[in-house]
Amino acid sequence: MTESTLSSALQEAASNSKAWPFLEAQRLVKRYREGKPDGAPILFETGYGPSGLPHIGTFQEVLRTTFVRRAYEALTGEKTRLVAFSDDMDGFRKVPTNLPNQAMLAEHLGKPLSRIPDPFEKYESFAAHNNAMLREFLDRFGFEYEFIAASDRYNTGQFDEELKNVLAHNQDILDIMLPTLRAERAATYSPIMPISPTTGTVLQVPVEVVDAAAGTIRFTDEDGSVIEQSALGGQAKLQWKVDFAMRWVALGVDYEMYGKDLTDTGVQSGKIAKVLGGRKPEGLIYELFLDANGEKISKSKGNGLTIEEWLQYGSEESLGFYIFPNPKSAKQLHPGVIPRAVDDYWQFRERLAEQPLDKQLGNPAWHLLRANGAPEGPEAPGAGDTLPVSYGLLLNLASVLGAEATSENVAEYLANYVGEPVDSPELNQLIDTAVNYTRDFIVPTLNKRAPTETEAAALRALDAELAAGNAQTSAEDLQTKVYEIGKDEQFGFENLRDWFKALYETLLGSAQGPRMGSFIALYGIGNTRKLIAEALAKA
Incomplete structure (x- = not known):
C-alpha cells in the first residue's frame, strides 16, 4: 500500500x-x-x-x-x-x-x-x-x-x-x-481595566473612552485623582x-x-x-473531575489527585487513557482508579495492531500513541506492544512481599518468570509504580483470614498438586489445577468464584486478586506452598 x-x-x-x-x-x-x-x-x-x-x-x-x-x-x-x-x-x-x-x-x-x-x-x-x-x-x-x-x-x-x-x-x-451582572458589579464594570499609574494595580473602575482611535481613556485612580492616559502598550x-x-x-x-x-x-x-x-x-x-465521594475537586480542600501523585502510582499513558473517554461526563479522580486504568490501557494497546482501521480510530491507545507525533499511515507506533504481566499481577506479587517489596526483588521474580532480565523502560516503570501503590494503599489494608474447614481441605489438595509439579509448570497448567480443585464437589464450593475468593482472602489478604495460575508461576511454586502452609496454620 x-x-x-x-x-x-x-x-x-x-x-x-x-x-x-x-x-x-x-x-x-x-x-x-x-x-x-x-x-x-x-x-x-x-x-x-x-x-x-x-x-x-x-x-x-x-x-x-x-x-x-x-x-x-x-x-x-x-x-x-x-x-x-x-x-x-x-x-x-x-x-x-x-x-x-x-x-x-x-x-x-x-x-x-x-x-x-x-x-x-x-x-x-x-x-x-x-x-x-x-x-x-x-x-x-x-x-x-x-x-x-x-x-x-x-x-x-x-x-x-x-x-x-x-x-x-x-x-x-x-x-x-x-445584563449578566449584579447591580453592585455593574456599577463599576468596564470592558477595559486601566493599570494605576501610581500603585500599578489593575483597577476595577468605570472607564470613559476619550479617543478610541488613539486608545485614550479617562478614569478615577485609587487616590481619587482623575487620570487620562493611554490604554495601549501594557x-x-x-x-x-x-x-x-x-x-x-x-x-x-x-x-x-x-x-x-x-x-x-x-x-x-x-x-x-x-x-x-x-x-x-x-x-x-x-465536565470537571470529582473526588472519591463524588464531590467537586477543590484546590483549597485538597480533595483531588495531583498529576505527580498519579505518576507515582501509574503511567502518563494510563492517565491519558483514563481521561480519554466521554469528556462530557464527570470522572472521579482518586488513587483507586489507577490500577484498572493501567491494565486497560495496555489491553487496548495490545489489541490495536489486530483491529481494522475503523476500530483503531475508536481505540484510545491509537489517539494516545499519536498525540505527540502524527506518523504517516493509519497505525500508530507502539501498536501491538505487550507486557509479560499485568499491573494487577504485579500489585499482588508486591502485596505478598509486603513491607519487604522493592523494585529490585519484584524485578527478580519477574525475570525468573519470563526467563530473562527486565530491561524494558515501560516494564521497569510499571514495577516501580506497583511497589509504590502497594506500599501506600494495599499493605495497610491486608487482612489474611483463616480458612474454613472445607477451604482448608481444598488448600491441602492444591498444595499436594503443587508438590507433585515442578518449577517449569506453565501458568495455564497451574490454572487448570486450580480450576479442577474448585470444581471438585467434595469441597462444596457453589461456584468457582467462591473458591477464588477464598484463595484471595486466605493467601493474599484481599477480596480480589489475580489469575491464580499466573500468580503462582510468577511468585513460584515453593513460595506459594509457604503461603498455603501459613494459611493452614490458622485453620
Whole structure:
C-alpha cells in the first residue's frame, strides 16, 4: 500500500469515525468548507492562568485538545498549530498559602501577575516563574505547542489594534455584559481595566473612552485623582470575558475547549467576538473531575489527585487513557482508579495492531500513541506492544512481599518468570509504580483470614498438586489445577468464584486478586506452598 493510499484510507475512516475527537474534527472541517480564507493553519488554543502551578486540569485540557488536533490532521492531511496562552496580565487576587515570601506577595495584591516579584527568587516575576513551570510541564509530556504570554502581547503593543477595537465597541460590549451582572458589579464594570499609574494595580473602575482611535481613556485612580492616559502598550488589561474574545479574534483561534464552569464565559465571549468582527471558535465543554465521594475537586480542600501523585502510582499513558473517554461526563479522580486504568490501557494497546482501521480510530491507545507525533499511515507506533504481566499481577506479587517489596526483588521474580532480565523502560516503570501503590494503599489494608474447614481441605489438595509439579509448570497448567480443585464437589464450593475468593482472602489478604495460575508461576511454586502452609496454620 502506497503512502497516498494509506493517507486516503485514513481520511476516509476518519470521516466516518464516531470517536469523539473525530466528531470534533469533523465539526471543525465544516467551519471552513473551502479552507481557511487566508490559507493559514487551523489554530488550536489552550489557556493557562499563572496564579498557580500547572496541574492535572492543565494536562487534560492540553491532551484533549491535542486529541482533536491530531484527529483533524488525520482527517484532512493539513498541518495545524497549538498555542498555549498564559493570561499573565491578570491581577493577583489572593496569596496562595503554599508559597514562600508571603508578606512580600501580599504587598503586590492587585498588580498584574507579570509585575510581581518571584517569591522563589529565580525569575524576573511570579508569572515568569509559573510560565516557565508550564513550559517545563508541557515539554515533559512531549506536547507540541507555541507559547504566548499576554504580557508580551500587551507590553509590546501587539494587542494595541485589538484594544482600540474594544474601545470603539465599548458600549456594544457593555450592552452584552451589564445584563449578566449584579447591580453592585455593574456599577463599576468596564470592558477595559486601566493599570494605576501610581500603585500599578489593575483597577476595577468605570472607564470613559476619550479617543478610541488613539486608545485614550479617562478614569478615577485609587487616590481619587482623575487620570487620562493611554490604554495601549501594557497600560490596561481587558476584563476576562472580553480578553477571551479579543484573543480569539486577534490570534484567529479556531478551536478551544473549556470546563463546564466556564459555560457562561463561552457564551458571552462568543457574543463579544462577533461584535469585534470575529467568530467564536469551535470547542467542547467538558465536565470537571470529582473526588472519591463524588464531590467537586477543590484546590483549597485538597480533595483531588495531583498529576505527580498519579505518576507515582501509574503511567502518563494510563492517565491519558483514563481521561480519554466521554469528556462530557464527570470522572472521579482518586488513587483507586489507577490500577484498572493501567491494565486497560495496555489491553487496548495490545489489541490495536489486530483491529481494522475503523476500530483503531475508536481505540484510545491509537489517539494516545499519536498525540505527540502524527506518523504517516493509519497505525500508530507502539501498536501491538505487550507486557509479560499485568499491573494487577504485579500489585499482588508486591502485596505478598509486603513491607519487604522493592523494585529490585519484584524485578527478580519477574525475570525468573519470563526467563530473562527486565530491561524494558515501560516494564521497569510499571514495577516501580506497583511497589509504590502497594506500599501506600494495599499493605495497610491486608487482612489474611483463616480458612474454613472445607477451604482448608481444598488448600491441602492444591498444595499436594503443587508438590507433585515442578518449577517449569506453565501458568495455564497451574490454572487448570486450580480450576479442577474448585470444581471438585467434595469441597462444596457453589461456584468457582467462591473458591477464588477464598484463595484471595486466605493467601493474599484481599477480596480480589489475580489469575491464580499466573500468580503462582510468577511468585513460584515453593513460595506459594509457604503461603498455603501459613494459611493452614490458622485453620
